[in-house]
Amino acid sequence: MAAKVTCQHCGKEIGLFGSLVGFNRQTGRCSACETQVRAIFTRFRQAFLAACADGLITPDEWGHLAGMIAQENLQLDEALAFVRGDALAFLERSLTIAYADGMITADEARDIQRLQKTLHIPDAMADPIIGRASHLRRVSAIREGKLPTTQPSVHLDTDEICHLETTATYRKVMAKAVVPVAGRLIATSKQLHFVSPDGGWVIKFKSIMRVEQEVTGVYLELSTKRGNGKYVVPDPLFTEAMITTLVRIDRRQVLTVSDEEAASRHIPHPVKIAVWQRDQGKCVQCSATSYLEYDHIIPHSKGGANTVGNVQLLCRKCNLAKSNLI
Numbered sequence: 001m002a003a004k005v006t007c008q009h010c011g012k013e014i015g016l017f018g019s020l021v022g023f024n025r026q027t028g029r030c031s032a033c034e035t036q037v038r039a040i041f042t043r044f045r046q047a048f049l050a051a052c053a054d055g056l057i058t059p060d061e062w063g064h065l066a067g068m069i070a071q072e073n074l075q076l077d078e079a080l081a082f083v084r085g086d087a088l089a090f091l092e093r094s095l096t097i098a099y100a101d102g103m104i105t106a107d108e109a110r111d112i113q114r115l116q117k118t119l120h121i122p123d124a125m126a127d128p129i130i131g132r133a134s135h136l137r138r139v140s141a142i143r144e145g146k147l148p149t150t151q152p153s154v155h156l157d158t159d160e161i162c163h164l165e166t167t168a169t170y171r172k173v174m175a176k177a178v179v180p181v182a183g184r185l186i187a188t189s190k191q192l193h194f195v196s197p198d199g200g201w202v203i204k205f206k207s208i209m210r211v212e213q214e215v216t217g218v219y220l221e222l223s224t225k226r227g228n229g230k231y232v233v234p235d236p237l238f239t240e241a242m243i244t245t246l247v248r249i250d251r252r253q254v255l256t257v258s259d260e261e262a263a264s265r266h267i268p269h270p271v272k273i274a275v276w277q278r279d280q281g282k283c284v285q286c287s288a289t290s291y292l293e294y295d296h297i298i299p300h301s302k303g304g305a306n307t308v309g310n311v312q313l314l315c316r317k318c319n320l321a322k323s324n325l326i
């Protein structure tokens with residue numbers, strides 16, 4: 001004889017035949033309980049979205065959410081699985097909000113990781129966002145002047161510290177064509193080296209007039225002809241941050257943004273939330289929902305204000321494409 005089946009939630013015995021209809025083998029609940037639990041999770045989702053609306057789940061809000069589930073003898077894990085899509089969108093939004101000033105502090109990076117744990121988002125799903133947060137943190141640390149060191153594959157002078165070595169393809173502009181020159185870009189405490197099979201060249205920091213990040217690489221505007229132009233690199237953001245910072249250090253420029261500068265660039269929190277809602281968490285140009293950034297429609301440098309009317313959501317790609325046009 002088969003063992004009796006009981007509902008895991010209400011404890012009622014379930015008949016072997018007719019009443020097994022609607023019994024959920026995965027959750028071990030009877031059909032009446034399943035209906036009830038779905039209604040509870042739907043209410044939980046509404047409360048979760050309401051708590052997220054201002055961009056921050058406070059400990060009080062969190063206590064209320066967890067209480068809703070505990071009170072019904074349900075597992076928080078199952079409730080959080082029910083709102084996983086919303087939780088992922090909230091994680092993405094938290095990162096976008098933190099990065100609105102162009103920097104991710106160590107605290108902000110930690111907060112994003114903590115949020116993933118709190119919301120029980122599995123690593124495999126959160127990895128693109130967490131990975132991006134760590135990458136932005138590494139880049140921010142460079143802009144703060146904390147430069148990592150690495151072992152170069154070529155011989156350098158003893159007083160030269162290597163900070164970056166990356167594959168790079170120089171786009172050599174000839175009269176009738178652009179010829180790619182494959183090589184490696186090495187950034188040291190003293191200068192930049194471009195090493196290619198037929199030799200390459202050295203770029204002194206004082207000859208670098210402008211460093212621009214592009215979608216596929218960095219553009220170096222030099223006061224000399226040799227080496228001036230575009231280098232295609234795998235990580236344009238990291239490479240640009242490194243070269244810009246080394247140039248600033250070489251010119252003995254302050255690395256930290258002044259309070260005044262930071263204040264004028266600061267987008268008020270209510271504006272960030274309103275813009276996110278208006279643009280529905282999507283890039284206004286291509287509708288992408290990841291790699292989102294706040295963009296000033298009229299750039300800050302041209303007097304654009306930090307208002308809802310002048311701020312929009314753009315994905316990284318569309319934002320870079322736009323800034324390369326200005």
Ligand SMILES: [Zn+2]
Binds near residue numbers: 008032033
């Ligand atoms: Zn039941």
Ligand SMILES: [Zn+2]
Binds near residue numbers: 283285286287315317
């Ligand atoms: Zn886009």
